[in-house]
Amino acid sequence: MASLTAAACLLLALEEEAAAQAITAYADAEGWGPDTARLGSVGSAGTWSLERIESLAEEAARAFYIKLQELGWTEGVAAAAAARADASDSTLLAFHLDLVRSYPTQLILAINHVLFERHGYRRQRRHGDPLDSRLSNVLENGNGSPGSLAVLYLELCGRMGLALEPVALEGGRYFVLMPADNAASLSVAGERFVIDPYSEGLLMSEAEICELFEVGEGGLQPCSFATMLAGILTVLRDSHWCAAVGCPPEPLLMVPVSVEVALGEYRDVEVSTSSGEDEAGVPTFRVSFSESPTEAEVPTGRQWWPAEGYHLQRALAAAQKRAWLLPDDLHALLDYALCLYFSKQYEDAWQELGCVLQAAKGEPLEAATFGEREVEQMELLWEKMRLQLAFAGS
Known part of the structure; x- marks a missing residue:
C-alpha cells in the first residue's frame, strides 16, 4: 500500500507540474518576467519512476546491516541483506524480516542517517510553498512538508520490511507513523513510541504526541492512506x-x-x-x-x-x-x-x-x-x- 501512496503522490505532483509549466509558458509569452519559473521544478527520470526511492532504500539497507554488525551480528547478515532485494530465497527473506522486527530501532537509525544526515532531507523552510507538498520536488530538492516527508519515510520503511501506518494530526496537516502490527514493537517499559519524520525521524512517546497536539481520549489512531x-x-x-x-x-x-x-x-x-x-x-x-x-x-x-x-x-x-x-x-x-x-x-x-x-x-x-x-x-x-x-x- 505504501508504494501506491507514493505513486499517487507523484501523480498529484505530475499534474501540478504540468499546470505550472503551462502557465509559465503562457506568462513568458505575455512578457510577465522570469519569476514564473518558481512555479515548477521538473524532476529527473529516476524521481518519476521511483528509482530514487529504491536507491535510498538500498542505501538504508546497507546502513542497517552495518549497525547490526556493530552489535555483533555477523553470521548470515550478508546473505540476508541480499535476500531483501531478491525475494526468491524465502528462508533468507524470512531471516531479514526477523532482524527488522527484532531491531526496529536500528532500522530507524539507519534510515534517519541516510535521509537526514547523508542526503540532507529536511523540513520546509517556510509555510506556504506548494513545491514542498510535491513528492517529486521533495526527492529532488530535499525540502518537504510533514505529509510529503511522512510518505517518503513510509515508503522506505515498507521496502525494508517494517510496515507502518500514518496517524493524522492537526486535521491532516501533520503526520506521525506507528507500527502496523505487533510484530515490530516500538515500546519501552510499556510505553509506546511513534516516529516523527518531520523531526528527522525522532522517536516520541505517544503521551508526548498526545500532549503536544492535544489529542484527547482514545489516543493516537492510524488513518487510511486515502486520509x-x-x-x-x-x-x-x-x-x-x-x-x-x-x-x-x-x-x-x-x-x-x-x-x-x-x-x-x-x-x-x-x-x-x-x-x-x-x-x-x-x-x-x-x-x-x-x-x-x-x-x-x-x-x-x-x-x-x-x-x-x-x-x-x-x-x-x-x-x-x-x-x-x-x-x-x-x-x-x-x-x-x-x-x-x-x-x-x-x-x-x-x-x-x-x-x-x-x-x-x-x-x-x-x-x-x-x-x-x-x-x-x-x-x-x-x-x-x-x-x-x-x-x-x-
Missing part, C-alpha cells in the same frame, strides 16, 4: 489559496476557506478576486479585503502568478481531489463548494453546497457534522448564490 493523501491535498490547497488572496500562509494567520469568509463575516473581511486590465492595459489580479482602506490591485508583470488566478484554480483542483478521496466527509465537500464559489463558478458551487446542506440536514442530531449556526450560514450562502445566478440569467 493521508487528503491531508497532503489540504496543505497544497492552503498554499495555493494563501498565494491567491495574498494572506499569510501560517495556519493561525491565514484567511480560511470558510462560509464566514464567503459571507464577509470573518474578522470583518470580505475577500473577492477578479482579473482584468488597468487603465494602461496591463493585466491585473485583484484581491479585495473590506478591512483594508483600498483594494490591492497589482500589475501581474511583477508577480509570479498570472492574471487568471493560477493559484486559485490550483486550490480548487486540490479541493476537488480531496472531495473525491473523502466522499462521505462533509467538511471536504464543503471546502470544494467554497473553492468553486471563490473561483466564481457559482452554478457548480450552488449545486455542491446544496448537496452538502441536504446531507447535513439528514444527519442524526447526536452525530451532526455542523452546528445549527453553521447550517444557517450555509443556507444563507446558498440563497446568495441562487440570487447571483438569477441576476446573471436575467
Whole structure:
C-alpha cells in the first residue's frame, strides 16, 4: 500500500507540474518576467519512476546491516541483506524480516542517517510553498512538508520490511507513523513510541504526541492512506489559496476557506478576486479585503502568478481531489463548494453546497457534522448564490 501512496503522490505532483509549466509558458509569452519559473521544478527520470526511492532504500539497507554488525551480528547478515532485494530465497527473506522486527530501532537509525544526515532531507523552510507538498520536488530538492516527508519515510520503511501506518494530526496537516502490527514493537517499559519524520525521524512517546497536539481520549489512531493523501491535498490547497488572496500562509494567520469568509463575516473581511486590465492595459489580479482602506490591485508583470488566478484554480483542483478521496466527509465537500464559489463558478458551487446542506440536514442530531449556526450560514450562502445566478440569467 505504501508504494501506491507514493505513486499517487507523484501523480498529484505530475499534474501540478504540468499546470505550472503551462502557465509559465503562457506568462513568458505575455512578457510577465522570469519569476514564473518558481512555479515548477521538473524532476529527473529516476524521481518519476521511483528509482530514487529504491536507491535510498538500498542505501538504508546497507546502513542497517552495518549497525547490526556493530552489535555483533555477523553470521548470515550478508546473505540476508541480499535476500531483501531478491525475494526468491524465502528462508533468507524470512531471516531479514526477523532482524527488522527484532531491531526496529536500528532500522530507524539507519534510515534517519541516510535521509537526514547523508542526503540532507529536511523540513520546509517556510509555510506556504506548494513545491514542498510535491513528492517529486521533495526527492529532488530535499525540502518537504510533514505529509510529503511522512510518505517518503513510509515508503522506505515498507521496502525494508517494517510496515507502518500514518496517524493524522492537526486535521491532516501533520503526520506521525506507528507500527502496523505487533510484530515490530516500538515500546519501552510499556510505553509506546511513534516516529516523527518531520523531526528527522525522532522517536516520541505517544503521551508526548498526545500532549503536544492535544489529542484527547482514545489516543493516537492510524488513518487510511486515502486520509493521508487528503491531508497532503489540504496543505497544497492552503498554499495555493494563501498565494491567491495574498494572506499569510501560517495556519493561525491565514484567511480560511470558510462560509464566514464567503459571507464577509470573518474578522470583518470580505475577500473577492477578479482579473482584468488597468487603465494602461496591463493585466491585473485583484484581491479585495473590506478591512483594508483600498483594494490591492497589482500589475501581474511583477508577480509570479498570472492574471487568471493560477493559484486559485490550483486550490480548487486540490479541493476537488480531496472531495473525491473523502466522499462521505462533509467538511471536504464543503471546502470544494467554497473553492468553486471563490473561483466564481457559482452554478457548480450552488449545486455542491446544496448537496452538502441536504446531507447535513439528514444527519442524526447526536452525530451532526455542523452546528445549527453553521447550517444557517450555509443556507444563507446558498440563497446568495441562487440570487447571483438569477441576476446573471436575467
